Structure formats: structure tokens, C-alpha cells
Amino acid sequence: MPSALTSRKAKYSQPIVGGNWKCNPASHSTLPTLVSNFEGVADYLSDCDVYVCPSNLHVSLVKDSFVPGISVAPQNCNFGGCGAYTGEMAVDQIKDLGLDTVLIGHSERRGEFGLPTPKESNELMATKLKYILDQGLKCVFCIGEPLPVREKGIEAVVEECTKQLEDIVPILKELEDKSRVVIAYEPVWAIGTGVTASPSQAQETHSALRSWIATAVDAKTAEGIRIQYGGSANAGNAKELSEMDDIDGFLVGGASLKPEIVDIVKALMEAKK
Numbered sequence: 001m002p003s004a005l006t007s008r009k010a011k012y013s014q015p016i017v018g019g020n021w022k023c024n025p026a027s028h029s030t031l032p033t034l035v036s037n038f039e040g041v042a043d044y045l046s047d048c049d050v051y052v053c054p055s056n057l058h059v060s061l062v063k064d065s066f067v068p069g070i071s072v073a074p075q076n077c078n079f080g081g082c083g084a085y086t087g088e089m090a091v092d093q094i095k096d097l098g099l100d101t102v103l104i105g106h107s108e109r110r111g112e113f114g115l116p117t118p119k120e121s122n123e124l125m126a127t128k129l130k131y132i133l134d135q136g137l138k139c140v141f142c143i144g145e146p147l148p149v150r151e152k153g154i155e156a157v158v159e160e161c162t163k164q165l166e167d168i169v170p171i172l173k174e175l176e177d178k179s180r181v182v183i184a185y186e187p188v189w190a191i192g193t194g195v196t197a198s199p200s201q202a203q204e205t206h207s208a209l210r211s212w213i214a215t216a217v218d219a220k221t222a223e224g225i226r227i228q229y230g231g232s233a234n235a236g237n238a239k240e241l242s243e244m245d246d247i248d249g250f251l252v253g254g255a256s257l258k259p260e261i262v263d264i265v266k267a268l269m270e271a272k273k
Helices: 028-036 039-044 091-096 122-134 154-163 166-174 199-216 219-224 238-242 261-271
Strands: 016-020 049-053 070-072 101-104 138-143 181-185 226-230 249-252
Touching (some): 016 181, 016 261, 101 122, 122 138, 122 166, 154 199, 166 199, 181 199, 199 219, 199 226, 199 238, 238 261
Parallel strands (some): 016 249, 101 138
């Protein structure tokens, strides 16, 4: 399915790939190996944005270790700054480390796997996003649907995903630089399962989300905002997924812990030439 916005391809935004290490690795002694897996993306960094999300414990240990041009982004932050927020990370601390990006809203934070309790709500995600942007940082904003919703069809998927976006509509309307927010669409049923949305499924969803953004926000935002695909993205499926007009890149989980992350970036860049 082609993009719902026929003018978008001419105004195509820079592709973007993120690696989410989640709660890995178990030992800091393996960090140099994980970092070295990204060395091969150096040739693509002039035309592709690449970021890595280490565990919060490892952010400061690796932030200066990657080849220049790769961003390091924490996997979460609070919305109240420094203070009595046990177990949290503040934007002030992120900025102090020289970092400029943070990821929020991953399904494993929203409560899809039973933690945390209570779930991180859509309203909370919007509050965090505004705080992050007001403090001058960029944000990767994750959304996605569980399997029972996907089984109901594309209309149910779009309804579920746009519920997760509704509270950030006013924020996106006010945002001048649309590149500061990246939407990461990750079908929950595909995360860490080895099951991937087909290229046509992913394109259909991305296109529908972009059409919704055009109506709810404006056409400029829909054209300019980047939407990544996540959910068992790997070197084997990256080429076909990259050929879809509305897939601007990937948020990669397990494969970002392996050398194949370079093959994913390469496949994306070859498709987007």
C-alpha cells in the first residue's frame, strides 16, 4: 500500500534506526563487544540517524564509546525533574551527561507484560513528552497494540494506537521541528517473539497512522514525523520492510545486541536511496 500522503516521498525525512538493549547485558564486561557491533554503521551516519538505548545503569558507561554520530538515549525518564523520585531518571541528569534523546512509552513500561503496576497511562506519556520537549530534548514515543486487537483487523489496530496518540496532539501541533519526535510503532505481539508484522501489515498501519496524524494534527506533521517499525525487526526482514513508503526506520530489540544491526542499517539505506 503506498503512502496516504502522495507528496511525502519527495519530502522524505532522514531514516532512523534505534537499538533498544532493554535490561541487557548481565555483565558490564560485555559492553565493549556490544558497542563494537555498531562500528560498521559509521559509513551510513551522514544519511541515517542511529541511536542506542542502554539500560539506565549502563548509559554513563557507554555514552562516549560509540563511533561519533551515534546518539545514546535512556529508556525512560520522569516528568518532575530531580528530587524525591525513587528509581527514576530526570531530564536534568540526562542533559548533564551530554545526551539529547530519551525513549518513552515502550509497551514493557506501559504495562503490557504486567509491570509496572499501575500502568503508565496515555496521559502520563503526554506529560512526559511535553516535559522532555520543553527541556530541549528529542523523544522516541512508542505505541503499539496487543494480539487480540490485531486479530480484530486494521480498524481496531488504528483505534488502539491513536488512543495512545490523542493526548499528544496539542504538543505536536505546537512543535516547530517535527524531527524532534519519532513515533516507534511496535506491535506488542511481535516484540521478542520472532513473529514480525508482514511488510504489507506494517505499511498499512504506518500509512493509517500518518493519515490520522494529518487529520488530527496537520499535514506538515504527518509528512515530517518519522515512524519507525519495531517488533522482531532483523537482518532477514529489514529489506522488505524498508521498501515500504511509510516505514522510516526501525526500533530494534534483540538484533541490536548482535553484529546484524549493521545489516539492518545497510538494508534500510539501500531501500531509501
